[in-house]
Amino acid sequence: MRGVIxxxxxxxxxxxxxxxxxxxxxxxxGLARPDYFDWVKKAKELSRxxxxxxxxxxxxxxxxxxxREGKDWHYWGTDSWRELYLERVAQVIETFPDAHFIWLGPxxxxxxxxxxxxxxLSLFIRSVVRSYPNATFVDLFAMTSDSRGxxxxxxxxxxGKKVKARSGDGIHFKFPAARAFARRxxxxxxxxxxxxxx
Numbered sequence: 687m688r689g690v691i692x693x694x695x696x697x698x699x700x701x702x703x704x705x706x707x708x709x710x711x712x713x714x715x716g717l718a719r720p721d722y723f724d725w726v727k728k729a730k731e732l733s734r735x736x737x738x739x740x741x742x743x744x745x746x747x748x749x750x751x752x753x754r755e756g757k758d759w760h761y762w763g764t765d766s767w768r769e770l771y772l773e774r775v776a777q778v779i780e781t782f783p784d785a786h787f788i789w790l791g792p793x794x795x796x797x798x799x800x801x802x803x804x805x806x807l808s809l810f811i812r813s814v815v816r817s818y819p820n821a822t823f824v825d826l827f828a829m830t831s832d833s834r835g836x837x838x839x840x841x842x843x844x845x846g847k848k849v850k851a852r853s854g855d856g857i858h859f860k861f862p863a864a865r866a867f868a869r870r871x872x873x874x875x876x877x878x879x880x881x882x883x884x
Contacts, residue, residue, distance in 0.1 A: 687711040687744060691790070694864035695742065698872050701884035708736065716748035717774040720755075726774060729781040740875045741785045743778065746792040746811055747857075750803030762803075768810065775814040779821050786878035787821040788871055794831035794838070796856020801837050822874045826867065841866050 687695075692709040699705045710732060715723040725745060732738075753760040753770050760767040779787050791811055792804040808827040815823040830851065832838050841851040841863045851863035859867075876883065 687742075688713075690859050690861045690864035691744060691867060694861065694868035695871060697865070698868040702876075702881055705879070705881070708738075714748055716745050717771065717778070718749045718751050718753050726777045726781070729778050733781045738782065738785050739879050740788065741782045742788045742790065742871055742875075744790045745778070746789075746807050747795075747804065749792075749807055750800065771810060772814050775811050776817075779815065779818050783820070785820065786875065787815075787818065788824060788874050789815050789821065790824050790867060790871075791826045793826040793829070793859075794835070796837050796839075796852070798837075801831075801835075805835060824867065824870050824874075829866065829870075830863075 687709040688711040692707075692711065696707045696709075699707050710728070712723050712725075712728075715725065717725055720726065749771065750762065752762050753767055755770060760770050775789075779789075789811060791808040795801040795804055805827055808825065812823045812825070815821045827835075829841065830838060837856065839850060839852050839856075840848040842848050843862065843866070849860075849862040851860055852858065853860060
């Protein structure tokens with residue numbers, strides 16, 4: 687959120703001066719390694735401190751790995767991994783019961799093996815998000831892949847123009863893509879906050 691997605695969200699909410707956008711981020715983290723950075727614990731701290739109306743969450747892209755739980759490991763692809771990961775996703779959402787929760791799913795990525803894991807993570811996260819009436823899943827994998835699920839490096843703007851969406855590493859986004867994601871967030875957030883379109 688400190689990168690282009692966070693900046694795009696700040697720009698997107700500029701027409702509403704009463705809206706405060708708070709960006710919270712920790713590089714190279716997710717739900718897999720609470721021993722390194724515990725997002726469930728952090729979410730509880732943020733909920734108590736700010737009581738937000740809308741939460742936009744971008745966790746997942748770093749979670750295609752085994753999960754740490756205390757001194758135990760749950761290896762990627764096992765049933766115990768899936769059960770624990772779904773539990774952690776649910777814990778984050780349930781921390782904000784009074785907010786409209788918008789989860790940006792993991793995107794497609796250039797490396798095929800990594801992208802396959804992103805696709806699975808996207809399915810897992812969406813399955814949890816859909817069970818909460820106050821939560822919405824924004825499918826970034828679909829927005830960043832073709833009809834066969836293959837990574838694409840462009841995104842179509844509202845004017846119909848195709849622009850480069852990703853940096854050379856095939857992971858991080860350029861600002862035009864982040865703006866497209868921000869528009870999807872606005873479509874969910876503005877009605878949830880009871881705001882009028884400018």
